Amino acid sequence: MKSSSCSLTEIQQRIDEVTRFLSITLNIANAHTVEFYTHDVWKRFMAVSPEDVLSAVGSGNHQQREPQHRQSEQPSTTFGFCNDTKRLVDTQELVQAAKEHSLPSLGLCMSRENLLQDLRDMKSESGTPEETVAAFESDEFMTSKKSHEVQSMSEVVACLAQHCGVNQVIDVGSGKGYLSSFLSLQYALRVYGIDSSSTNTHGAQERNRKLKKFSKAYQKHTKAARTQAEATHSPQEELIERKTGLNGDEDVFSGNGPRIRSQEEERVLTSSSDINPTVEGRSEQNLETDELFLSALSVDVIQPASPRVPPSQLSAEERERRKRENLERKAQSRADSAGAVFSPLTSYVTAETELRDLINELEDAVMVGLHTCGNLAPSTLRMFVAKPELAAVCSVGCCYHLLSEEFDHAGQKCLQSVCGFPLSQYLRDQSCFCGRNARMSACLALERVALGQGIQMESLFYRAVLHVILRDHYSSYKSEKRVGNVYSKAKSFVDYVRRALRRLELDESKLSDSDIQDYHNTYRVRMDEMHAFNMLKVTLAPCIEGLILLDRLCYLKEQEDVSFSALVQLFDPLLSPRCYAVIGLKNDGKRTTS
Template sequence: MDLLQRRLDDVLCYLAPHWNFVNCHMVNYSTDKHWLQFIPEAIRAEFHTIDDINKAIESLIWQSDRDSQRFPVLAKFLAAAEHERLQAHPELLTTVEQLEELLAAKRQSELSIKEFMSAKKYHEVERTAALVNKLVHGTAIEPSASYIVDAGDGKGYLSSRLSIQYELRVLGIDANASNTENALSRNRKLQKAWNGLTERAELQSQGITPPRRGKKSTTTAATIVPPSLENYKTTARFITTKLNLTDLLVDHFNIQPTDIKPSICLTGLHTCGNLASTCLRVFHAQENCRLLCNIGCCYHLLREHYSQQEFFGNKALMDMQTDYGFPLSSYLQKRKVCLGRNARMLAAQSIERTIAAKELPNITLYYRALLEVLVCRHAPHLKNELQVGKVRKFANFQEYVQKCAEKLNEPWLAAVTHDELEGLLDEYQQDRHYLELFHLLRMSFAPVLESVILLDRLLYLREQGYANSFLIDLFDAVISPRHFAIVAIKS
């Protein structure tokens, strides 16, 4: 706990002068002069032309050159942010291999079975399912008493893999009833195709090119008995600490009073917003929850205890929350640590994926900032009030404004002349390039902010006495930006 507390102290100390920066809104970039307000003067002094901006992005962002002679202050700024990321502190992380050694789990060769999902989802499901299976079989739990509860089951990607490939009994819980119905339908289709998928994976593992789909194979794999349909159940519930998971398992799997009490592994792949925090609380509150494996996401939907200015698009769902999602640890609660909604939104962005793709912000970001200039000119009472959302299929700024006027039903916006819009583009033409660098510099804080959320969750588990609680870098960060898993084991 001391190590976690010191790391949190260091991260919060680093973030202290930057809270307004990470909580600013890109919508106000031009109106509130963000470049002057948030970028340190020593960094601004390194930039005089658009060419400077482009070269800094190429060398310092895309190529990660930290020995830049041309932009030394900016290079130092970026290096400082990198030092605060979790990956720079391996003493806080546990690898899957280290966990296997702790569990004394036998390493198994895993078939790479590709089925009905995107490459991203396949990567996530395969690694999460393998980890859950290791946890279940690597702990001293009677196999006949083991059950998986998948929180935020969604379409059942993870649950299906656990129930079919690993033959584990799984109860998928999702707040949306239509999700549970679709998950069962998908599971039935997957079961029908499973033998063929397994056969193809086995051939590929031997370096053999399998026959085209639809052609009958001459191998004996087709005689494999399909896995039981009884392994996977679903229910539509909103998860809180008061939802008794043992009772749900008894109802859905017909567990008899004479049976061994179920031992639950509570898992969740990209549990949204507060659900991740709730899962940690459920794990602690319910005795039969013996294992936890949670990967969270959607930090902007966390219900913060000490944040005053919040906006939730999914207000009905958020109103159902009974607990705060951040901070969880008493250490941060005593300090009344507050992130802020915009900071949490930023925490969910992926600097790794942006750098890998050399991806500059979409032109919409620049156009939206210019739109806010028009708001301040013509309807100042609406500053920071317009929720534009996504605008699609526009060829230029004029078309973007026209679509916004129609979408928002704002006559004053539709009345803005072509000449004024052209004049606005001329006036702020350099802003587009400076905005691009500003956006990337702000994104450098994303993994730092995420580390506060994740370390708070891990510290919460340690405070509750779970010495066997771990933070595992589970996915490829470029493929799956939310790539850290929280794992805990009750002794």
């Protein structure tokens, strides 16, 4: 395996560049939108107009445009902020600096294609069979977004397993089991999906059962179509004959004459109802799904059976033979069940969790996590480093706002327990701090917002003006009380405020409808300020996310036992904004099974 192109020293240098940039700009990301008007956030941080910000952020070419607000007498700036007043005076400079300090511009990320090429010297024939794709692209099983994520990540995980010579995968935070099921069905890996929710693990088990039936039936249909290409009747024609027996009164046909359904046939036919439970009164879309599944009922699935003979008319030898065959089928069924390659487990895991206590059959394995929330992503990396049985890791985190931080804004320890950020010793030595609002901003999707998707400005505006009303009329209001999702139910701003006051258990009779509407009208003319400010947050999002991910990469680089580590873009950011994976491999000599 080739070593990563970036060294620990290079990563530390990039971290220094990003932390310097964020030391000037992080106050914008940490300003709470709820307090936008009550704390007059725009005047505190901005010396430019909202139009200037929106123009700069919306411009596709920041380098060719001249700064609109740089005057000859203007004091010196750092990343567009005045060194004296600490307010933004040059939006173009800020936007350009943000672009330069985002992950794609730092030159530290590895492409998925280069990673796969490094993991295998030449492209193997491990494509994705159409039967597995068909099952996972079915709307019943997952969305197109999830299908994209699962297929992209599973190929990388399978290559990691092959490179390390292991056959087990531990999927931490496995959720509904999509990735686990795909890895087991497509790559025949032994996957243990661990999730703290019993609802998720039970649902994953049932979903995997259906997927296995769908995939097996589809594979048999594909095989039958190939082997019977020269037959008189095409598989489709034979399917029509057999479907008569599925929903009509006639017997199922196979070959030239009628017959009675075998036990195996009854089992397969029954399994179709697990995927589409009802038979009559289907919509056109459901019928299409039925056609896909029913097309899997090929001659390979439906085995010929002899006409049923009453047991009293059977010879002793025939009764003994059938008894023996039934016992063999039951034994094979138990063996197939025991050999299931996906095992959902319910457990809350931390870096201190002993995997062998959860998995008795544990061998060397690859640990993975697809969109593991908050502290679970750094805990996955800590487990990888601490457990000798873990040969590799592939971790895609999300929900940065749920990370716990070891230090506060003053650099003092605020939590004594193991925290999610910072992870690396390098940033811990600097007492690095982000802040919850900044970590929340890191979850914003720049690529989606650039295409007009993402921020719902009106709901943010409603909430900010509501807090002005609370400040002016309800001094007894306690900030720990939550308004919740009132906006989606409200028909107007007046309705929104009244619903919110009731939710907060405040006296709404203090205000008339006209009083409430006056607040809306007063601040409506300043809504562009909020829009522009939030667009700056979106612009800074990749830089904050970059610092969090560089911290994780730096942590792996600090470990002597880790022979390879990289940040890899696995997904299309338009489909999946949290698109980066932290990947690590251990030295073969440092990995032992005990």
